[in-house]
Amino acid sequence: MTIQLFITCLNDALYPGTGVATTEILERLGHSVEFDPRQTCCGQMHLNSGYTDEAIQLAERWLDIYEDAECIVSPSGSCVANVREMFGHAGHWTQNSNLIERAAKMDGKLFELSEFILKFGGMDVLNPYFPHRVTYHPTCHGARALGLKDSPEQLLRQVQGLDFVELSEKWQCCGFGGTFSLKNSDTSAAMLQDKCETICALDVEYCVAIDNSCLMHIGGGLRKDGKVPKVIHLAEVLASQEPK
Amino acid sequence: MSGGGIRPSMSFSDAARETLKNRTLRHNLGFATRTICSKREKVVAEIADWEQTRTAGSMLKDEALANLEENLLILEEKVVAAGGKVHWAATATQAVEIVAMIAKSHQVSKVVKVKSITSDEIELNDGLAAQGITALETDLAELICQLADDSPSHILVPAIHKNRDEIRALFEAKLGVRAETSEPAALAEIARTHLRQKFLEAKMAVSGANFAVAETGCIGVVESEGNGRMCLTLPEVLVTIMGIEKVLPKWEDVATLMRLLPRSSTAERMNPYTSIWTGVTPGDGPQEFHLILLDNGRTTVLADAVGRQTLRCIRCSACLNVCPVYQRTGGHAYGSVYPGPIGAILTPQLLGMEHKNANTLPFASSMCGACYEACPVKINIPEVLAYLRGKTAKNPAESSAFRAAFWMMSDHRRFSAALKGRRLGVSIVSGLGLVKGWTDSREMPEVPAESFRTWWSKRGQ
Ligand code: SF4
Numbered sequence: 282m283t284i285q286l287f288i289t290c291l292n293d294a295l296y297p298g299t300g301v302a303t304t305e306i307l308e309r310l311g312h313s314v315e316f317d318p319r320q321t322c323c324g325q326m327h328l329n330s331g332y333t334d335e336a337i338q339l340a341e342r343w344l345d346i347y348e349d350a351e352c353i354v355s356p357s358g359s360c361v362a363n364v365r366e367m368f369g370h371a372g373h374w375t376q377n378s379n380l381i382e383r384a385a386k387m388d389g390k391l392f393e394l395s396e397f398i399l400k401f402g403g404m405d406v407l408n409p410y411f412p413h414r415v416t417y418h419p420t421c422h423g424a425r426a427l428g429l430k431d432s433p434e435q436l437l438r439q440v441q442g443l444d445f446v447e448l449s450e451k452w453q454c455c456g457f458g459g460t461f462s463l464k465n466s467d468t469s470a471a472m473l474q475d476k477c478e479t480i481c482a483l484d485v486e487y488c489v490a491i492d493n494s495c496l497m498h499i500g501g502g503l504r505k506d507g508k509v510p511k512v513i514h515l516a517e518v519l520a521s522q523e524p525k
Numbered sequence: 526m527s528g529g530g531i532r533p534s535m536s537f538s539d540a541a542r543e544t545l546k547n548r549t550l551r552h553n554l555g556f557a558t559r560t561i562c563s564k565r566e567k568v569v570a571e572i573a574d575w576e577q578t579r580t581a582g583s584m585l586k587d588e589a590l591a592n593l594e595e596n597l598l599i600l601e602e603k604v605v606a607a608g609g610k611v612h613w614a615a616t617a618t619q620a621v622e623i624v625a626m627i628a629k630s631h632q633v634s635k636v637v638k639v640k641s642i643t644s645d646e647i648e649l650n651d652g653l654a655a656q657g658i659t660a661l662e663t664d665l666a667e668l669i670c671q672l673a674d675d676s677p678s679h680i681l682v683p684a685i686h687k688n689r690d691e692i693r694a695l696f697e698a699k700l701g702v703r704a705e706t707s708e709p710a711a712l713a714e715i716a717r718t719h720l721r722q723k724f725l726e727a728k729m730a731v732s733g734a735n736f737a738v739a740e741t742g743c744i745g746v747v748e749s750e751g752n753g754r755m756c757l758t759l760p761e762v763l764v765t766i767m768g769i770e771k772v773l774p775k776w777e778d779v780a781t782l783m784r785l786l787p788r789s790s791t792a793e794r795m796n797p798y799t800s801i802w803t804g805v806t807p808g809d810g811p812q813e814f815h816l817i818l819l820d821n822g823r824t825t826v827l828a829d830a831v832g833r834q835t836l837r838c839i840r841c842s843a844c845l846n847v848c849p850v851y852q853r854t855g856g857h858a859y860g861s862v863y864p865g866p867i868g869a870i871l872t873p874q875l876l877g878m879e880h881k882n883a884n885t886l887p888f889a890s891s892m893c894g895a896c897y898e899a900c901p902v903k904i905n906i907p908e909v910l911a912y913l914r915g916k917t918a919k920n921p922a923e924s925s926a927f928r929a930a931f932w933m934m935s936d937h938r939r940f941s942a943a944l945k946g947r948r949l950g951v952s953i954v955s956g957l958g959l960v961k962g963w964t965d966s967r968e969m970p971e972v973p974a975e976s977f978r979t980w981w982s983k984r985g986q
Contacts, residue, residue: 290934293977294950295970300977316981318941321934327927329892331914335931342935370908374831374915421893454849458891465889466962467542471551471853472891473966501967 284312285347287355287391289493290322296493302520303356303394310403319346325363328371330460337375340368344383353391356516358423358491361393366426393423394516395433395491404439410523412442413486416510418476418499420492421454433491433515440518446483450475457498473502481508491515529676530617530648531872533860533882537889541854550855553688558846564792565843565899571794572784582785583903585778586837590827596739596772597818603742607804609814620766620819621652624731627764627815628658633729639746639753640664641733642680642840643766643819645862649731660731661723663752665716672699678856678864681790681842686855720752730756730811734767735839736782737816739774743803744816747786747796757800763811769818770827770836782839785901789841822875831912832874837902838867844896844906850889859886866896870909878916887913926956944976 284307288300307314324339343364347353355361364387372380398404419431431451438445456462456472476499480488488503488510490496500512533540544550569575589596601611614620628636636653638644638660650660650671662671669684670677673695677683684692689707696704696715705711735747744765746753757763773779787796805814826832845851845865856864860882861872869890873883887910890896896906919927933939933949943949950972957963 288977290940290949291953294944294953295972297973297975297977297980301980304981316978318978318982319937321937321940324934327931329911329914330927331887331911331917331919332924332927332931333912333915335927339931339934367908367911370911374912421891421895425894425898452895454891454893454895456849456891458893461888461891462967463957463960463963465538465541465850466960466966467538467545468850468854468889469891470962470966471545472849497970498967501969504968505966 285350289357289360299514302516362422362426410441411521414444416448420495477502531861536885540858544858599739609804617647636729637727639732639756724755729762730760745801762813764815766817789843789901843899847895847899884917
């Protein structure tokens with residue numbers, strides 16, 4: 282299959298390693314991978330912050346770029362959820378039936394990375410190796426908006442050498458929420474503190490998730506307190522190989 | 526009772542900063558909400574077709590709202606035919622006036638009240654007090670709030686922010702009794718003895734309503750303690766204040782509602798007391814019944830195609846209990862008798878988005894979606910939050926930052942250039958650093974040497 286990468290603005294600027302790992306994974310699975318450099322941002326930040334007009338222009342721009350793709354894969358649950366859910370909602374708010382229709386046509390073509398692997402298989406081909414004690418935080422948009430629940434956990438449990446520990450209170454939000462962590466920084470910090478405590482209680486080396494935005498927040502909280510666990514995107518775990 | 530009403534006096538972030546400092550509150554609330562959430566999950570899981578029931582609930586509410594005017598007119602006709610009187614109140618002030626007028630016409634200076642969040646919405650107690658009429662709360666939790674001169678912090682468990690020891694101390698101080706222990710049964714006994722006398726003395730009661738059925742003209746109240754039933758049956762005059770969105774067209778709709786409500790709210794299969802009455806019955810129960818139909822902003826909400834779903838709410842409070850923000854800040858941070866996720870969308874819509882503090886409420890959410898998942902009538906609260914955020918006035922510094930980001934993101938040459946010079950990464954990181962508070966609790970990410978697109982372009986060579 283020819284796969285268009287959807288590398289979100291945050292991944293592009295701050296977490297390029299996740300994009301590199303995603304590319305490697307998809308190529309190892311035998312797909313031909315393309316990246317359209319016209320892509321910028323899906324407009325999630327503008328939409329969630331109340332800049333609806335700007336968000337809609339970014340959404341339409343996103344559709345211009347991806348509309349003809351056969352299949353699109355992204356290593357970000359929240360951006361995939363934005364395209365899948367919020368494009369249509371924004372179309373409804375503004376009675377923009379064209380946007381609603383175009384967004385609906387993306388159904389079945391756009392996947393979050395773990396969703397793609399769970400659907401099409403290939404863990405045996407990837408055969409990842411990651412000899413560490415690891416837990417998994419199901420990010421809210423991945424778990425609820427995409428309905429993935431904790432299914433990416435299944436992938437981690439298949440990784441060679443990986444010692445998996447389940448996170449307690451795992452459905453609790455980490456408190457990032459984009460501009461929420463800026464506008465309501467104190468409340469966000471209280472949520473973050475609880476999340477970091479549950480992670481640290483497990484004595485793990487890594488906390489894994491499918492969204493770098495949430496990981497940026499959790500990782501920032503852990504490092505601030507000088508805590509040991511590090512954060513890592515699922516793509517980077519799945520791309521890891523046993524040294525030859 | 527102090528407070529009440531729906532007009533926040535502070536922005537959510539300022540109010541939350543205060544409530545977050547209260548460790549006891551955070552502890553009480555965390556414990557209480559976790560307990561109720563896990564019970565709720567269990568009883569919800571017992572219903573195999575829960576998802577279909579939610580859909581049925583949301584559809585029946587939507588239909589009821591689509592024909593709201595007609596349903597209300599039928600309700601009025603049936604209530605009147607059954608010997609009741611119907612009053613229409615466009616505003617909170619009008620509703621309070623009507624209650625005061627009824628009380629005065631009976632020379633009543635004391636009324637008993639059964640839990641009614643709608644009466645808190647219109648600040649009935651303060652309004653009546655101003656006219657020399659005392660309203661006595663009979664719901665245990667509301668009584669606790671009233672004695673403590675505190676406002677409710679939860680729709681269903683108004684005193685959720687208090688623990689047993691605090692309540693025991695309060696009873697001892699305000700009711701002049703000695704409590705043997707802080708056990709719930711002992712505390713409830715004190716309240717029971719205190720209230721019994723009040724019920725017997727009261728000539729007039731004020732209640733809320735969980736629903737009304739248009740075709741039969743009956744009103745329903747759902748409760749756990751039985752104090753409500755005392756209020757509804759003992760006094761001579763009964764006044765019910767109901768938001769206009771509570772009307773259901775058909776009797777059979779009650780069945781669907783009752784499958785959803787107790788499990789979602791108190792995590793019970795069925796609540797202990799459900800009282801349903803139709804007008805007046807000679808020689809049995811109150812001999813005068815008044816129904817006040819309250820608008821107070823609801824028709825404006827109804828007129829909004831996106832916001833309208835808010836009126837499906839059956840006030841079960843499931844969304845409060847699962848909300849990570851509510852769990853930490855408590856209800857008072859929302860500055861309205863409607864706290865939590867439903868409050869964050871209902872309060873600003875009832876007041877209008879111009880209200881300076883209410884318009885901070887749609888931002889009081891991390892958009893985690895737990896509320897939408899829990900809501901028995903499937904109100905897409907995150908969607909409404911995002912929609913309402915679009916309707917708030919923006920502060921100029923923030924808008925110019927968003928406009929600059931848009932300018933860069935709407936053109937890939939500008940975007941690529943910013944990434945090449947690491948400018949976008951640096952500006953995200955320094956942007957976070959500039960926001961007061963972010964870096965107190967979080968360390969900033971590092972900006973990598975090259976962006977993904979730079980890696981990709983090199984790889985192609
Ligand atoms: S919004 Fe939904 S979950 Fe929240 S109180 Fe209303 S009905 Fe219950």
